[in-house]
Amino acid sequence: MARGRKVNSNGEKSKQLLREKAIELFSTNGYYQTKISDIVKAAKVTQPTFYLYFESKDSLFHDLNEQFQQDLFHILEEQLQQQGMQFQKVIENLLQYFASNPLLTKIGLYQSEASYTVKEKLVEKFEQILDGQVENYHNLQRNDIHIVSQSLMGSIERITDTLLLTNRKSAKELAEDLFSIYFVEEAESVVVS
Known part of the structure; x- marks a missing residue:
C-alpha cells in the first residue's frame, strides 16, 4: 500500500x-x-x-522565492517563444503577474536577498527580446540596449511599488506609459517662428 x-x-x-x-x-x-x-x-x-x-523558516522563504522566480521566468519564456510578440505586451504581462501576486512580488522583487539576481535576469531577458526587435524601435538603434534594459528595469521596479501595488494604475496603463517613454518614435521637429 x-x-x-x-x-x-x-x-x-x-x-x-x-x-x-x-x-x-x-x-x-x-x-x-x-x-x-x-x-x-x-x-x-x-x-x-x-x-x-x-525544514525551517529559511527553507520556506527560499521556497516562496523559487516559486516567484519560476512563475516570472515561465511567463517570459512563453512570450519569447511567441513570434511577433510586441514588447509592450511583454511588459504588460510582467506587470499583470506582479499585480495578481502583490504579496509574493513584495517578497521576490524587494525583500529577498535574491531580488538583485532576479532583476539582473529580467534585464537579460529584456535585452534578449529587444535585441530581436531593434529594427522596430528608433531609439534602440542609437542607444545601448543594456542601458535601456537597465533603465526600464529600474522604472518597472519603482512604478510597481508606487503605482501598481497601490492600485493607482493598472498593468495595462503602466505598460502603455512605459512604452511611450522608452519606445515611441520621436515626433518630427516642429519649428517655432
Whole structure:
C-alpha cells in the first residue's frame, strides 16, 4: 500500500495554508520580524505540522522565492517563444503577474536577498527580446540596449511599488506609459517662428 498523503488531503491543504500565511506575514512584517510561531498561529496549525513540510523558516522563504522566480521566468519564456510578440505586451504581462501576486512580488522583487539576481535576469531577458526587435524601435538603434534594459528595469521596479501595488494604475496603463517613454518614435521637429 502506498504511503504518504494523497493530493488534496488535509496535509496538502495545511502546506498551502502555511505558504499563504507566510507570504502575508513576510510581505507585511519582513523576513526577520516573522517567526515560525506567527506563521503557524495564522495558519491555525501546530508547529510540528510546519516541520512536516519545511525544514525551517529559511527553507520556506527560499521556497516562496523559487516559486516567484519560476512563475516570472515561465511567463517570459512563453512570450519569447511567441513570434511577433510586441514588447509592450511583454511588459504588460510582467506587470499583470506582479499585480495578481502583490504579496509574493513584495517578497521576490524587494525583500529577498535574491531580488538583485532576479532583476539582473529580467534585464537579460529584456535585452534578449529587444535585441530581436531593434529594427522596430528608433531609439534602440542609437542607444545601448543594456542601458535601456537597465533603465526600464529600474522604472518597472519603482512604478510597481508606487503605482501598481497601490492600485493607482493598472498593468495595462503602466505598460502603455512605459512604452511611450522608452519606445515611441520621436515626433518630427516642429519649428517655432
